[in-house]
Amino acid sequence: MALPETGQSLADRLLAGDRRALARAISLVESDDPRGWELVREVYPHTGHAAIVGLTGAPGAGKSTLIGALTKLRREQGRSVAVLSIDPSSPFTHGALLGDRIRLTDHFLDPGVFIRSMANRGALGGLSEAALQAALLMDAAGREEILLETVGVGQAEVDIIDHADTVVLVLMPGSGDSIQALKAGIMEIPDVIVVNKADHPLTDTMVREIRGVLSLAPQRGGWRVPIVRTEAHLGRGVPELVERLDAHRAFIERQGTLPERRRRNLRSEVLSICAHRLRQRLEERLRDDERFGELLDEVVARRLDPASAAAEVLERFEREGGRSAPVQHAPRQRSADR
């Protein structure tokens, strides 16, 4: 498909590292604009160079402050950074940088730092899809390190954090939920664990608890998960964290597991895009479908069970061909074409 002039030049500007082009490109994928997808297609061959670090953890654990401190260090090392926050409770999302978060505003003036948030709650499938495309755009724009901030609630079928090369779990002392989730196997063992707010009296207890959980977890190819204590608001422990991130990167490159991890991640990304689009087409098709409304009435009246209703819906969907349904359009009139 031929690209419009503007698209072409947007790709060129993006590949040259232009921040405004990057911002515009991300807005296109975020709004599910076909030009956004086309742009990703075009710049995709230029991706794969960034180190993608995912930081996950409950709201309030201090992920954003930690990202601010990490960004500062990376900039001092001369590396360019992009931050993508997909945490609705993040200060990046709210644009309100109050209290000790004010230091983040420094970065907004630094052309070597690009910060973006996405928090379109209720459209998880679509959000995750868009976030991954945004990360690719950041990569294509030449950002050397991409920091993904997500809420560590896990269990979503499509988990953005799975697409990081290195996964960091951020905990704070006294917050038992996350460690319980880790213990119960609900949350996967990350590559690096940070205990932030490490001036808290319960820090040692928490570190011991984490060691206990890790000692029971299966070893993964010889990588020993480090536990790093930080006080992100003071920058304490952050140099050690950077060292650990670099060590993990070196480890996966040495072991040759990076390509394998990326292949697995890309496979799940392709499948997720497929599944999301299939569901999108189905919902689109059913939105004003009178027969679907009638089926639901039958289900509510307990005359037809949900699985049989689903089977009928799927049969019609497939008979009529999923592909012909428009993916996007303005609200239309109720159809009466039965």
Added chain:
Amino acid sequence: MALPETGQSLADRLLAGDRRALARAISLVESDDPRGWELVREVYPHTGHAAIVGLTGAPGAGKSTLIGALTKLRREQGRSVAVLSIDPSSPFTHGALLGDRIRLTDHFLDPGVFIRSMANRGALGGLSEAALQAALLMDAAGREEILLETVGVGQAEVDIIDHADTVVLVLMPGSGDSIQALKAGIMEIPDVIVVNKADHPLTDTMVREIRGVLSLAPQRGGWRVPIVRTEAHLGRGVPELVERLDAHRAFIERQGTLPERRRRNLRSEVLSICAHRLRQRLEERLRDDERFGELLDEVVARRLDPASAAAEVLERFEREGGRSAPVQHAPRQRSADR
């Protein structure tokens, strides 16, 4: 479709409230056996009578102990109870009832109590689907109250808790993660909030925090979310919780929102079953598909972007017809039919 003799009698025995028939029926839906789906279809007209209460909260908050205490009270009221636990960290799941959980074993001997757990991690779509079918079977078997235990991590596209008539969030003092999630809007406002382990010194602080969050949340049709303090292991506060549950039930019945809530839940259940089956068929189709392997190689080599690969996969899937793919079969030979 004609039912085999055994299926027929299983349905009859289930509807008569036979515990072994119920256990067998749930095993069928859990293993995705077509006889399970057929059974649900058959008994579905007899469902819709049970009060479905979902209890959600982080691992360690004491949901299982609370469910034990609730069950005891409901039995004293002469009501039959079924417990369905979908929390991998639950003692119900492990069958290990140690320490103060030992009292739950009393219930195992009571024919008026049926306890079942499902925790097939990694198959969330399928798990959630099976759990909802299991709840329908419990309902058909005449259980008056169904207690669903889930981990409150939210954000999964298909959330089992959405299918409860009354949602209870169980918190414990000092555990900040859940309240932060509530505050950030990641977790939906429940119908009833329990602060368990209320002998903890931080209880008052937590109750104040919750009040703060609730005061900012939008009112929902006049229901004021109660905060109940419990010490579940001693049974303290549990009678008050039962009162609140009954009050919420009376409220939704009086307001007429129960049918509306159930219609919304059933709609999302039908869509989830459809989406899950579409994805299942797609993955099945791709499992040994050489062309998909080649597409992935292209993606990994950065020559083809994930969305374009997904578009090609979908096009082939639709051209070849999703319906012809077998849903279940033994591993087959690699096909070389390109």
